[in-house]
Amino acid sequence: MSAEKNNTSHTKHRHLKLGLFGFGCVGQGLYHVLDETPGIKAEIKRICVKHKNKTRPLSEDLFTFSKEDILNDPDIDVVVELIDDAKAAFDIVKTALQNGKAVVTANKKMLAEHLEEIYQLQQQYGKPVLYEGAVCGAIPIIRNLEEYYDNDLLTGIEGIFNGSTNYILTKVFEERKSYGDALQKAQELGFAESDPSLDVKGFDPKFKLVVAIAHTFGVFVKPEEVINIGIDRISDLDLKFARDNGYGIKLIARAFKVENKVFGFVAPQFIESTHPLYAVRNEYNAVQVQSAFAEQQLFVGKGAGSYPTGSAVLSDISALTYDYQYEYKKLHQPHDLKFTNRLTVEAFVSFDEGTAISMSDFEQFQSGYASHGKQYMVGKVSLEKLQEWSGWDGVGVILAPNATLTPQKEVAKSFSLAS
Numbered sequence: 156m157s158a159e160k161n162n163t164s165h166t167k168h169r170h171l172k173l174g175l176f177g178f179g180c181v182g183q184g185l186y187h188v189l190d191e192t193p194g195i196k197a198e199i200k201r202i203c204v205k206h207k208n209k210t211r212p213l214s215e216d217l218f219t220f221s222k223e224d225i226l227n228d229p230d231i232d233v234v235v236e237l238i239d240d241a242k243a244a245f246d247i248v249k250t251a252l253q254n255g256k257a258v259v260t261a262n263k264k265m266l267a268e269h270l271e272e273i274y275q276l277q278q279q280y281g282k283p284v285l286y287e288g289a290v291c292g293a294i295p296i297i298r299n300l301e302e303y304y305d306n307d308l309l310t311g312i313e314g315i316f317n318g319s320t321n322y323i324l325t326k327v328f329e330e331r332k333s334y335g336d337a338l339q340k341a342q343e344l345g346f347a348e349s350d351p352s353l354d355v356k357g358f359d360p361k362f363k364l365v366v367a368i369a370h371t372f373g374v375f376v377k378p379e380e381v382i383n384i385g386i387d388r389i390s391d392l393d394l395k396f397a398r399d400n401g402y403g404i405k406l407i408a409r410a411f412k413v414e415n416k417v418f419g420f421v422a423p424q425f426i427e428s429t430h431p432l433y434a435v436r437n438e439y440n441a442v443q444v445q446s447a448f449a450e451q452q453l454f455v456g457k458g459a460g461s462y463p464t465g466s467a468v469l470s471d472i473s474a475l476t477y478d479y480q481y482e483y484k485k486l487h488q489p490h491d492l493k494f495t496n497r498l499t500v501e502a503f504v505s506f507d508e509g510t511a512i513s514m515s516d517f518e519q520f521q522s523g524y525a526s527h528g529k530q531y532m533v534g535k536v537s538l539e540k541l542q543e544w545s546g547w548d549g550v551g552v553i554l555a556p557n558a559t560l561t562p563q564k565e566v567a568k569s570f571s572l573a574s
């Protein structure tokens with residue numbers, strides 16, 4: 156490319172004025188990476204935060220407590236939404252679009268709960284919403300799904316979609332730290348959500364999966380339709396079982412296509428030491444894309460934390476300087492895909508003696524034994540049943556290594572004519 160051509164394309168990039176909502180872990184991370192990135196054509200004009208009594212590391216003049224100061228400022232082109240309140244975040248995003256502003260957000264809960272509406276608002280107001288930082292932190296997965304894999308026949312996406320739980324599992328498993336200490340450290344490091352039950356119960360990776368499903372398969376699914384089983388019930392005996400057998404335990408989010416159905420769920424799984432996800436430790440995330448022709452491709456990177464997430468947000472801001480927007484390409488490809496949870500999976504279930512779980516609950520019972528007052532049963536069982544059990548006290552649910560995942564046959568409706 157000639158220097159002249161290069162200059163011409165460079166000058167096409169707009170200089171953006173940003174209104175930032177939130178100045179916590181990610182907001183401050185963004186401020187830092189923006190400050191340290193020469194050449195980015197964007198500057199923060201105003202920052203809206205919530206608590207008036209907090210000391211801030213920047214001049215007071217930059218801050219406001221009134222969202223209108225940003226949303227109604229005609230000088231601001233882009234609203235960067237980095238707050239920890241999904242409901243307030245949706246109001247901000249909606250108003251920003253209505254007021255003709257582009258949006259960058261990292262709020263996966265808000266996105267998962269409103270993705271279809273946000274898609275429609277973008278069409279209605281002609282302004283983009285970008286959210287690379289919302290799905291697996293610094294891993295550039297959404298834009299890859301949209302652009303690189305735009306016409307690819309993707310059959311599955313799976314991986315480690317939550318940094319906090321991967322950090323906790325690493326510390327508990329490798330360093331034999333207590334679950335409570337590891338969680339506290341994940342909070343101190345800024346990885347955990349303000350409500351950490353979203354992480355440890357598997358909601359946060361589910362929200363990310365919901366967003367990924369839209370860009371992988373072109374299907375909008377509501378988070379409540381997707382089953383999530385967390386790591387909060389994993390017992391010392393489960394850890395011992397994993398160690399004795401040379402397995403790791405990872406919280407896996409996965410979605411895949413079989414014929415005209417998309418399946419998706421989040422659950423912990425025993426992982427063999429030769430599996431590519433075994434070596435993904437601490438707050439790192441990994442996304443494995445399964446494509447019909449390219450086959451498997453693995454993306455690994457930091458899934459949580461101030462600077463890694465800030466860098467993903469910065470990349471979205473940079474993309475807005477050249478008017479990038481998601482086209483939701485998979486949505487516009489002809490398909491009749493439907494989301495369903497009707498799946499039989501192979502799992503290890505541990506529970507206290509006396510719990511109402513029996514061999515007959517399994518579609519295919521494989522083995523069972525008792526140890527240290529706990530019962531273990533292994534077999535093939537419906538995902539719905541596993542989810543139900545995972546909510547019971549003292550029950551641990553972990554998928555088998557290389558677990559078989561079998562779509563359930565639709566029960567043919569039979570009618571009998573009343574005589």
Ligand SMILES: NC(=O)C1=CN([C@@H]2O[C@H](COP(=O)(O)OP(=O)(O)OC[C@H]3O[C@@H](n4cnc5c(N)ncnc54)[C@H](OP(=O)(O)O)[C@@H]3O)[C@@H](O)[C@H]2O)C=CC1
Nearest residue numbers: 177178179180181204205206237238239243261262459460
């Ligand atoms: N932490 C991480 O690694 C990652 C986080 N995310 C997502 O990024 C978002 C922010 O997370 P994080 O930075 O960790 O959260 P923090 O808790 O560190 O910061 C939240 C910020 O939001 C502000 N805030 C809350 N409610 C409002 C409101 N109604 N109006 C204005 N400001 C408000 C708070 O204000 P005040 O300072 O006054 O308290 C604070 O500055 C969340 O959606 C999270 O899920 C995404 C990827 C990674």
Ligand SMILES: N[C@@H](CC=O)C(=O)O
Nearest residue numbers: 317318319346348459
């Ligand atoms: N709490 C989340 C933060 C990033 O999305 C995580 O731990 O992954």
